[in-house]
Structures are given as structure tokens and as C-alpha cells.
Amino acid sequence: MSDATKKKTGKGELRETIVIIVQALLIALVFRTFAFEPFSIPTASMQSNLMIGDYILASKYSYGYSRYSLPYSEVPWNGRILGNSPERGDVVVFRPVPQSENYVKRVIGLPGDTVQMIDGVLQLNGEPVERERIGTGIDRDSTGVNLPIIEYRETLPSGVSYTIQEISDNAQFDNTSVYTVPPGHYFMMGDNRDRSLDSRSLMSVGYxxxxxxxxxxxxxxxxxxxxxxxxxxWRWPGNIRFDRMFTSVYE
Structure with a gap:
């Protein structure tokens, strides 16, 4: 094979490699934009369901698409296409209006609902939500502070059930006024009730x-x-939580 032929062959292989890399990047971009996007959990607000250091996949297609679900939220586009309403109990990634970062919380209130906390017990539309004590534990936040907690099994009127944590029943957001969820809005709460900044703080998260x-x-x-x-x-040994990997958020 002549030197000229070798050069042509080499250029062809390089071009093919570049094309494959570009195609792979485009596929990854499309997958991230329209199918699933990864997110990390940096805070304790959803423990013990979502632990600090968990990495999750959120489905983009579940609720349709808006500028907040696309890579560039600065795009001047309002509204939502192919929109499907979330259900009470869904765990959702969202962008609070006053904030510039994404949050992960659970949908508690739907449009038109009233939500209130009385002595740590969730009230929906004037009725207390079933809460069964299931145990105690220690909760560790992102700063390394450990506090004793009580675990409860909370069951929504729809039958959706999950574990919540309470440090006490008289913390900042354990007794609130009545919130009325506006049309087209949702009320979000963390499962770690006393370590969650959520819709109960209208100034910070709100509807x-x-x-x-x-x-x-x-x-x-x-x-x-x-x-x-x-x-x-090199820090994986002894620190990876294998029992949490490849598991459903709703298990």
C-alpha cells in the first residue's frame, strides 16, 4: 500500500470516528432533552426515600415539555406541550418561581386543594391524612448534623403511601395557616418534613x-x-450503597 493510500485510509478512519462521536453526542443530547435527565440529591429534604448522594433519572415525557424541562430555560417560550398533569404523591423535579435551581419534592396539593399542617399532621381539604408511626432513627443532613427522628407511614386519600420523617411535631412548618392551591399550580412537600424547604414557605418556594x-x-x-x-x-469501596442502585423511587 502506497503512502498516499495509507494517508487516505487514515483520513477516512478519522472522519468515520468523528462522525460516530458526533452521532453519539447527538443521541445523548436528544435522550437527555426528551427522555430522561439525571439529577443528584444534595440535601436531606426527601430522606429516607431519596438520600444525600443518590443519583436519579427523571422522565421528561411524563408531564410533557416546557422551557424548564429543556436544556435552556432562558428560551422565551411559555406554556407546555404534550402536557400530562402530575398525580398526588408523584416525586417531581421542578424549578420554584423564586429560585434558579431545580428542587425535588413530592406532589401533595393539586389545583384547588386546601393544605394545612396541624401538630405535624398533614390536612388535605380539611381532613387529616392517615399517619402511622413505624419507628425511630437518626437523620444526617448535608452538613453532617445528626438528629433523632420519628418515622411515619403517610397514606394519601388516593392510596399512595410512603415514609416521612419528623424531628418533632412543633417545628417551623408543623403548624400553618390554610394554603389554597391556585389553578394550574401544585403544592410540593419534602418527605423529611422538618428539614425541607418547600411550598409551605411561600416566599422561598410557594405554589x-x-x-x-x-x-x-x-x-x-x-x-x-x-x-x-x-x-x-478510589473512594467507592465502602461508600457505594449498592442496595439503592437501580431501584424505583416508588418502592
């Missing part, structure tokens, strides 16, 4: 517009203790 939903949390695909960066592979 979440349907347009601001990013996706529905579906799967945990990776989990490591103490918010250790995943790229620090």
Missing part, C-alpha cells in the same frame, strides 16, 4: 406552576455516601 415542572423522578441509578463525587472512584 409551583405546571409550566415549571421538569420531570417525574423514576429511578435511582447510583448512590454514594456523604455526597462523595462519583468521579472519585
Amino acid at each position: 409551583v406552576p405546571f409550566e415549571n415542572l421538569v420531570g417525574k423522578a423514576q429511578w435511582r441509578f447510583f448512590s454514594i455516601t456523604d455526597n462523595i463525587p462519583p468521579w472519585q472512584v
Whole structure:
């Protein structure tokens, strides 16, 4: 084979490699934009369902698409296409109106609902939500502070059931006034009730517009203790939580 032929062959292989890489990047971009997007859990607000150091996949198609569910939320586009309303009990990634970062919380109030907390017990539309004590434990937040907690099984009127945590029943948001969820908005709360900044704080989170939903949390695909960066592979031994990997958020 002549030198000229070798050069042509080499250029052809390089061009083919570049095309494959570009195609792979485009596929990954399309997948992230329209199918699933990964998110990390940096705070304790959804423990013990979502632990600090969990990595989840949120489905973009579950609620349709808006500028908040696309890579660039600065796009001047209002509304939502192919929109499907979330159900009470869904765990949702969303962008609070006053904030610039995404939050992950559970849908508690639907448009038109009234929501209130009385002595730590959730009230929906004037009725207390079933809450069964199931145990005690220790909760560790993102700053390393450990506090004793009580665990409850909370069951919504629809039958959706999940574990919540309470440090006490007289913390800041354990007794509130009545919230009335506006049309087209949702009321979000964390499962770790006394360590969650959520819709109970109208100034910080408040009612979440349907347009601001990013996706529905579906799967945990990776989990490591103490918010250790995943790229620090030398710290994986003894820190990866294998029992949480590849599990449903709703188990």
C-alpha cells in the first residue's frame, strides 16, 4: 500500500470516528432533552426515600415539555406541550418561581386543594391524612448534623403511601395557616418534613406552576455516601450503597 493510500485510509478512519462521536453526542443530547435527565440529591429534604448522594433519572415525557424541562430555560417560550398533569404523591423535579435551581419534592396539593399542617399532621381539604408511626432513627443532613427522628407511614386519600420523617411535631412548618392551591399550580412537600424547604414557605418556594415542572423522578441509578463525587472512584469501596442502585423511587 502506497503512502498516499495509507494517508487516505487514515483520513477516512478519522472522519468515520468523528462522525460516530458526533452521532453519539447527538443521541445523548436528544435522550437527555426528551427522555430522561439525571439529577443528584444534595440535601436531606426527601430522606429516607431519596438520600444525600443518590443519583436519579427523571422522565421528561411524563408531564410533557416546557422551557424548564429543556436544556435552556432562558428560551422565551411559555406554556407546555404534550402536557400530562402530575398525580398526588408523584416525586417531581421542578424549578420554584423564586429560585434558579431545580428542587425535588413530592406532589401533595393539586389545583384547588386546601393544605394545612396541624401538630405535624398533614390536612388535605380539611381532613387529616392517615399517619402511622413505624419507628425511630437518626437523620444526617448535608452538613453532617445528626438528629433523632420519628418515622411515619403517610397514606394519601388516593392510596399512595410512603415514609416521612419528623424531628418533632412543633417545628417551623408543623403548624400553618390554610394554603389554597391556585389553578394550574401544585403544592410540593419534602418527605423529611422538618428539614425541607418547600411550598409551605411561600416566599422561598410557594405554589409551583405546571409550566415549571421538569420531570417525574423514576429511578435511582447510583448512590454514594456523604455526597462523595462519583468521579472519585478510589473512594467507592465502602461508600457505594449498592442496595439503592437501580431501584424505583416508588418502592
